[in-house]
Amino acid sequence: MTTPIYDFTGKFALVTGATGGMGRAITAALGAAGATVMATDIADRGDLPGAAAFTSADVSDPDQVAALVASTVERFGGLHFAVNAAAIEFETVPLADCSDDDFDRMMNVNTRGAFLCMKHEIAAMLTAGGGSIVNIASTNSVRPQHDQPAYTASKHAVLGLTRSAALDYARRGIRVNAICPGAIDTPMLRTAMERRGRDADDVAHRLSPLGRFGRPDEIAAAVLWLCSDASSFTTGHALAIDGGMLAS
Ligand SMILES: NC(=O)c1ccc[n+]([C@@H]2O[C@H](COP(=O)([O-])OP(=O)(O)OC[C@H]3O[C@@H](n4cnc5c(N)ncnc54)[C@H](O)[C@@H]3O)[C@@H](O)[C@H]2O)c1
Structure with a gap:
């Protein structure tokens, strides 16, 4: 929508x-708005509307992230926007x-992955004369749910990286922000509910004053x-898009 x-x-x-x-x-929306998008994931591409190109990469691997950003810049001629959603x-x-x-696995992908991506994205954006980075953090970045110690720590750290980089690059043309999604209807949420044996309606009402899951769009x-x-x-x-969860 x-x-x-x-x-x-x-x-x-x-x-x-x-x-x-x-x-x-996000890829579809950026593409629909006219951006040229390099999409990347550790998983296979499949059908991906909005993507001008796709590169497979593991965000926790420094060499793969360096190569990903370098090939993006080489192919497109620069980098203006980066959205770090892998986790x-x-x-x-x-x-x-x-x-x-x-603990290590979670921190490696969620926190180290965000760090490595930001590091290379920022370098490319400085060359392009500025840009905007959006890290997909979580409501767990500010308020934990039960039984998610490493995920919560990893997402608190993503917010720390966001704020730190925002400060350091504010006068060099790069803005860095985080989105803190609440319960959004994606494979990650569906798998987590299944793993915990939770009922979707119950979760939606418990986690969101709006009484529903958010949509990826x-x-x-x-x-x-x-x-x-x-x-x-x-x-x-840190922009909460959470159906009111953090206000409750
Ligand atoms: N769905 C929710 O309710 C929710 C709530 C808060 C925050 N988030 C965050 O939103 C972001 C997007 O999550 P989603 O719900 O779309 O989940 P998702 O599982 O559908 O998507 C995550 C993607 O990251 C990729 N990925 C995993 N490990 C990777 C790696 N090492 N290298 C590269 N790619 C890797 C996966 O293949 C997957 O395609 C994540 O950062 C997640 O933590 C989700």
Whole structure:
């Protein structure tokens, strides 16, 4: 339902986690608004509306991320927007039961992945004369749910990276913001509910005063705003798109 009210013609964008629920909607919305989008994911491409190109990459691998951003810049001629949506979530236990390996795996993809992507994206944007980065964080970045210690820590850290980079690059033309989605209807949410044996209606009513899950296109609409000049005075911000969850 995203309305293409933005004109991103001539803008080059990178979207990670692009074959996932939100990444797919974000890629489609950016493409519909005229941006040339490099979509990337560790999973196979499949049909991906809005993507001008696709590169397979693991965001937790420094060499693959460096090569991904370099090839994007080489192919398109620059980078103006980057949306870092790739992440994993698989937890069902509290901290004392969280294995060291699970903690490392979560931090590697969610936090190190965001760090590595931002590092290379920022370098490319400095060359392009500026840009906008949108990190997909979580309401868990500010308020945890039960039994998600590593995911919560990883998403708090994504907000830390967002704010830190916003500060450091504010006067160099790069804005860095985070979106904190609540419960959005994607494969990640559906798998998590299945793993925990939860009823979808019950979860929707418990987590959202609006009484429903958010849609990926409702996240994409906010991404477009944060990429566009309409948000030119907004940086270091954590924008909750959560059906009112954090207000409750
Ligand atoms: N769905 C929700 O309710 C919800 C709520 C809050 C935050 N989020 C966040 O939103 C973002 C998008 O999640 P989603 O709900 O669309 O989930 P999703 O599982 O549908 O998509 C995530 C994508 O990331 C990719 N990915 C995983 N590991 C990767 C790696 N190492 N390298 C590259 N790509 C990798 C997956 O293949 C997948 O396509 C994530 O950062 C997630 O943590 C989701």
